[in-house]
Amino acid sequence: MILTESSAACWNCGRPPDSVHFCRHCQSLQPPAVDRFAYLGLEQKLRIDRADLENRFYELSRRLHPDRYFQRPERERQLSLDATAVLNDAYRTLKDPVARAEYLLGLHGIKKGEQKSLNVPPELLEEVFELNVTLEEMRSGAAARPQLETARVKFERMLHEVDQALEGCFARWDQDGGLQALESIHGALNRRNYIRNLLRDVTAALS
Amino acid sequence: MSPLFQIDFDDQPNDIIVGIDLGTTNSLVAYMDQLRPRLITDAQGEKIVPSIVALTRQGELVAGRSAAEVLVSTPERAVYSVKRLMGRGVDDVAEERKLFPFQIAEDSRSVIRMRLGDRLFTPPEISAQVLRQLKHHAEAHFGLPVSKAVITVPAYFNDAQRQATKDAGRIAGLEVLRLVNEPTAASLAYGLDKRNQGIVAVYDLGGGTFDISILKLKDGIFEVLATNGDTHLGGDDIDNLLIRIALQDLASEWGQDLLSDPVGVQLLRRAVIEAKHALSTLPETLLQFSYRDRQYNRQLDRPLFDRLIAPLVERTLEPCRQAVLDARIDVRQIDEVVLVGGSTRIPLVRQTVQVMFQKKPHTELNPEEVVALGAAVQAGILAGVHSEMLLLDVTPLSLGIETMGGVVSKLIHRNSTIPASATEVFTTGVDGQTNVLIHVVQGEREMIGDCRSLARFDLKGIPPLPAGMARIEVRFLIDANGILNVTARDQRSGKEQSVEVKPSYGLTDAQVETMINESIEQAESDFRARQLAEARVDADAILAATEKAMEHDAWFEIAPQERQGVKTALNELRVVFHSDDYLLVRAHIDNLNQATFHLAELMMDTAVKSSLQGKSLDQL
Numbered sequence: 001m002i003l004t005e006s007s008a009a010c011w012n013c014g015r016p017p018d019s020v021h022f023c024r025h026c027q028s029l030q031p032p033a034v035d036r037f038a039y040l041g042l043e044q045k046l047r048i049d050r051a052d053l054e055n056r057f058y059e060l061s062r063r064l065h066p067d068r069y070f071q072r073p074e075r076e077r078q079l080s081l082d083a084t085a086v087l088n089d090a091y092r093t094l095k096d097p098v099a100r101a102e103y104l105l106g107l108h109g110i111k112k113g114e115q116k117s118l119n120v121p122p123e124l125l126e127e128v129f130e131l132n133v134t135l136e137e138m139r140s141g142a143a144a145r146p147q148l149e150t151a152r153v154k155f156e157r158m159l160h161e162v163d164q165a166l167e168g169c170f171a172r173w174d175q176d177g178g179l180q181a182l183e184s185i186h187g188a189l190n191r192r193n194y195i196r197n198l199l200r201d202v203t204a205a206l207s
Numbered sequence: 208m209s210p211l212f213q214i215d216f217d218d219q220p221n222d223i224i225v226g227i228d229l230g231t232t233n234s235l236v237a238y239m240d241q242l243r244p245r246l247i248t249d250a251q252g253e254k255i256v257p258s259i260v261a262l263t264r265q266g267e268l269v270a271g272r273s274a275a276e277v278l279v280s281t282p283e284r285a286v287y288s289v290k291r292l293m294g295r296g297v298d299d300v301a302e303e304r305k306l307f308p309f310q311i312a313e314d315s316r317s318v319i320r321m322r323l324g325d326r327l328f329t330p331p332e333i334s335a336q337v338l339r340q341l342k343h344h345a346e347a348h349f350g351l352p353v354s355k356a357v358i359t360v361p362a363y364f365n366d367a368q369r370q371a372t373k374d375a376g377r378i379a380g381l382e383v384l385r386l387v388n389e390p391t392a393a394s395l396a397y398g399l400d401k402r403n404q405g406i407v408a409v410y411d412l413g414g415g416t417f418d419i420s421i422l423k424l425k426d427g428i429f430e431v432l433a434t435n436g437d438t439h440l441g442g443d444d445i446d447n448l449l450i451r452i453a454l455q456d457l458a459s460e461w462g463q464d465l466l467s468d469p470v471g472v473q474l475l476r477r478a479v480i481e482a483k484h485a486l487s488t489l490p491e492t493l494l495q496f497s498y499r500d501r502q503y504n505r506q507l508d509r510p511l512f513d514r515l516i517a518p519l520v521e522r523t524l525e526p527c528r529q530a531v532l533d534a535r536i537d538v539r540q541i542d543e544v545v546l547v548g549g550s551t552r553i554p555l556v557r558q559t560v561q562v563m564f565q566k567k568p569h570t571e572l573n574p575e576e577v578v579a580l581g582a583a584v585q586a587g588i589l590a591g592v593h594s595e596m597l598l599l600d601v602t603p604l605s606l607g608i609e610t611m612g613g614v615v616s617k618l619i620h621r622n623s624t625i626p627a628s629a630t631e632v633f634t635t636g637v638d639g640q641t642n643v644l645i646h647v648v649q650g651e652r653e654m655i656g657d658c659r660s661l662a663r664f665d666l667k668g669i670p671p672l673p674a675g676m677a678r679i680e681v682r683f684l685i686d687a688n689g690i691l692n693v694t695a696r697d698q699r700s701g702k703e704q705s706v707e708v709k710p711s712y713g714l715t716d717a718q719v720e721t722m723i724n725e726s727i728e729q730a731e732s733d734f735r736a737r738q739l740a741e742a743r744v745d746a747d748a749i750l751a752a753t754e755k756a757m758e759h760d761a762w763f764e765i766a767p768q769e770r771q772g773v774k775t776a777l778n779e780l781r782v783v784f785h786s787d788d789y790l791l792v793r794a795h796i797d798n799l800n801q802a803t804f805h806l807a808e809l810m811m812d813t814a815v816k817s818s819l820q821g822k823s824l825d826q827l
Contacts, residue, residue, distance in 0.1 A: 058428045065687075067589055067687070068594075084687075089627065
């Protein structure tokens with residue numbers, strides 16, 4: 001379950017603060033809520049306008065940053081430090097589409113897939129097998145460079161495809177929500193991770 | 208006075224916050240004057256305090272120019288470039304010891320202790336002396352005590368190096384409100400003065416450190432996108448290259464190994480630095496060195512100089528590329544490159560930067576002053592003067608913990624905006640276990656041995672439970688200074704858990720406390736000496752004025768017993784003049800003032816009349 005502080009009492013005046021950052025009644029800074037979307041004033045949507053996100057981040061930084069709380073009591077200085085750490089973390093997570101999607105899955109109880117051979121997406125098994133053979137040849141000195149170049153181009157194309165697929169999943173979630181959309185995002189993310197690792201291995205072998 | 212108007216000045220907050228650039232070679236202090244940052248000069252009008260500290264024969268620690276003199280006359284009593292040793296252990300500095308005349312005591316393991324004359328000092332204590340000097344300059348400038356400062360550090364400084372800088376501030380009697388990264392500070396001064404929108408790269412090559420930072424400037428927000436660097440690369444290294452060449456020449460020309468002669472080496476170092484500076488503006492120069500009636504001359508031209516230093520300048524490029532990559536920008540998106548640090552005056556450095564960033568670097572601001580000015584801007588931000596500006600900096604190194612098999616698990620990645628935090632839940636591995644040790648490191652590598660050990664945190668007082676049942680939530684928080692704070696909480700009881708910190712390098716809190724107390728004693732004796740000197744100056748003035756007044760017409764207008772009173776007070780002040788109790792001297796100055804009050808009034812009357820006759824006061 002997602003914890004939000006909105007139902008709790010304000011530490012300063014005891015009334016419900018009714019807002020994420022500052023108490024509506026006494027304006028004092030509140031302990032950070034956990035949901036990072038909400039912390040930046042956003043709904044749990046996956047397609048985000050980067051410029052808008054940056055503006056939100058800058059505006060909240062101006063209000064929450066410890067530099068603004070230097071002359072204030074210790075309690076508020078500590079709250080400002082905590083709030084800014086959460087804000088920075090939230091911005092870092094949300095500005096990256098993959099981290100953003102993984103975070104959303106986490107909120108809904110879906111853990112990021114472990115990167116073990118057991119989790120190889122079935123449709124990729126053949127690719128992985130071929131690549132391992134080529135890499136083995138390369139290590140034993142055979143002239144496998146052309147094959148690796150081909151493999152790199154192929155993986156780059158696959159990465160591009162999976163990114164497009166992810167875009168589609170994001171749109172579906174933003175429109176309809178639902179567990180099924182999340183499951184397909186989860187699948188696409190796993191596949192993407194795997195392709196990226198393959199690409200990394202090939203690039204490393206080529207350089 | 209009615210109670211309404213009584214103001215208790217002791218309760219007034221002292222709002223002076225100075226900005227300090229504590230450099231490897233030179234240090235400066237600045238403050239915020241309404242809207243502009245300004246540098247503070249010493250009594251001679253000099254802005255720069257050389258970061259050199261010496262122990263005089265009288266056992267007094269001095270810093271700055273007077274220490275620079277000691278460095279040449281008795282090198283074993285002086286030390287320079289101590290910033291290279293901050294926050295480091297003796298094993299880290301094996302390289303530096305080959306090139307620098309540091310006399311490091313043999314028992315220095317996690318904290319270096321260095322010898323000056325017959326005493327041992329840690330690097331923070333040495334740096335504190337430079338800070339004290341800057342503090343004095345600021346106090347003389349304002350005529351008020353100064354106890355708060357923003358101090359700059361290289362962006363690529365790790366936790367221990369930052370902590371050591373903070374310790375130095377505390378030892379010097381300064382509350383360090385904030386550590387600011389040098390290139391970021393420079394960007395604040397630059398942004399205030401020149402550009403305030405767009406992407407800016409700050410290339411900072413100083414006396415001992417190199418930093419590159421890439422920032423996004425927008426509506427007063429200064430967001431660092433990425434930073435990188437090398438904390439052991441700077442002008443010092445160029446000096447050492449040239450010294451080595453000169454030493455080889457001397458070995459063949461004079462048949463003498465000068466290396467074993469510290470005074471000779473220091474004089475040679477001066478000559479080499481002079482030649483280096485000349486080559487920044489001239490195509491060639493003569494390296495001249497005379498010592499003990501012998502003369503060594505060597506023609507140096509820029510092509511040769513460039514060839515010599517090219518490998519050092521090259522070393523700055525990889526950090527630049529990494530920073531651009533980490534900032535997730537294309538190099539062409541950078542709108543401006545700002546040069547900081549004295550070594551960026553070297554033409555080859557400027558050319559290299561221009562090629563790397565495909566842009567002519569910006570050189571309008573003085574590269575040696577811009578960091579201190581920026582520190583003052585940050586001081587202004589903290590004081591609420593520049594409320595439209597805000598600096599969002601990053602941590603230069605990833606923070607991780609040791610896990611099974613010596614593998615590092617990263618908790619906070621490099622270039623994360625600070626303050627940054629991460630939470631991890633720990634448990635026990637053995638039934639009834641009551642403490643857990645967490646080893647925290649900084650660095651980018653996967654294995655613990657390749658990273659920099661930061662500290663071991665001991666979680667104590669865990670309730671004895673079967674293995675794996677305890678739940679201790681540990682929060683790692685890197686604050687706005689780039690310094691790590693660790694707190695822990697028992698998830699079951701919700702109680703704060705005690706954490707004992709064992710820093711791998713640097714001083715413990717208790718050690719710093721001892722040094723602060725020592726320095727307070729030192730400061731008190733400094734204070735007394737200064738007060739005494741000032742009281743004697745005032746006594747001299749009033750004695751001279753009284754003697755002169757005794758020749759004035761007015762002297763004969765006052766009653767004989769009043770004249771006797773003045774004479775007595777005058778003689779008494781002469782008697783106490785040479786005591787070392789400044790309060791006694793002050794008391795007798797007051798006595799003489801009282802005794803001559805009426806006399807002075809009479810003289811004033813005469814003066815007013817005289818001035819009407821066209822005579823001025825000081826003609827009396």
